[in-house]
Amino acid sequence: MSTIRQVGISPQELDRRVEQKRWHQWCIAEPALATVSGLAEARKLRGQAEDQILGALLRLASQHGGDDELAGVAVIHQLENVVTGIARRTSHLTSEDIDGIVVGAMWEQIRMFNIAQKQHFGASIFHATRRAVLAILLPDGVGKRARPLVMLNPQEWFFERASLVWSPQGDDSSETLAKLLRWAMLEGLVDDSDVRLLVRLVEADRANPDIPKWNRGACSVAAVTQLAEEEGVCLRSIRRARDRAIQRLRDAASEYTDLTEVA
Incomplete structure (x- = not known):
């Protein structure tokens, strides 16, 4: 297993390393x-019972708590599915060892865990x-901006309908x-x-020369049909997933730096 x-x-x-004396110390x-x-028994737990065990292990592993690295390893094994x-x-965002990147990122979160947290330990680490x-794989994050206006019209060329009222470096719409x-x-x-869904829809639409430009975009019927065929699902499934993605x-x-207006 990659995590191991x-x-x-x-x-x-x-x-074997934790049994008997160390486990007794942890329980105290x-x-x-x-x-x-x-x-071994802890790894079989799920739900709230597992979350409470995770909280205990995280407090033991955190540099602000027990500072025990073996407890940190136990957390990673507990969260192997995560x-x-x-x-x-x-x-798809990197050609590097993605397992190593994820484990390294999780290790940092475990060691810096806020021991004052009271619940939702698994979700918090996830x-x-x-x-x-994502911060590692997408390093060009977005900082504070001054009143950008983001146009999101799925009926148009999706990546070319974003525009800025204010652009410090002349960013084009697709970069925005x-x-x-x-x-x-x-x-x-x-x-x-x-x-990925929206990108696939746009790419499928752009590759179809028979569609008039005004009808292109994430709402292209032909693009939805193509993806439905590729995925082996009905058109409604793709449309619903697309609509949810666009709404999100x-x-x-609308929350973009808390200074965004959506047209």
Whole structure:
């Protein structure tokens, strides 16, 4: 498994290192751990029970808490599915070792964890790790801007309908929307799958010379039909996914640096 390769310790080896004396010390420091016999049993937990164990391990692992790196390794093993999921959904953004990038980002979040947090530990690490990975893979983030106006009309050429009232460096419309997309992804306001869907629709539309330009864009019927055929789903499924993606992007644009107006 890639996670084992990245952290260098298998779950079984970690169990042996932690059993008996160290586990007893952990249980004294974090009584929630006493509800399970060890890490092997903890890895089988799901839901709220798992989240409480994660919270205990995170406090032990954090530099602001127990500063125990073995507890940090335990968190990564506990969240192996999260690591795999983030790696799978961001692998298209780099040719580098995506598993190593994700594990490294998660390790940083674990070691810097705020021990004052009281709940939603798994979700917190997931979102923090995902933001950190995207910040690495999409380094040109968006800073504070002065009243940009972002046009989002899915009936038109999608990446060419963004415009700025204020542009310090003369950014063209496609660069503006690209920055909006990066910012929205970093903030977790849109999902990378949303962006991929819209990009695929536009690319499919542009590749079809039979469609009049005024009808091109993410709402192209021909593009929706093509994607539905490629995915083996009905047209309604693609349309619904597209509409959700566009609405999320509109919502993200409305929050863009809290100074955005959407036309």
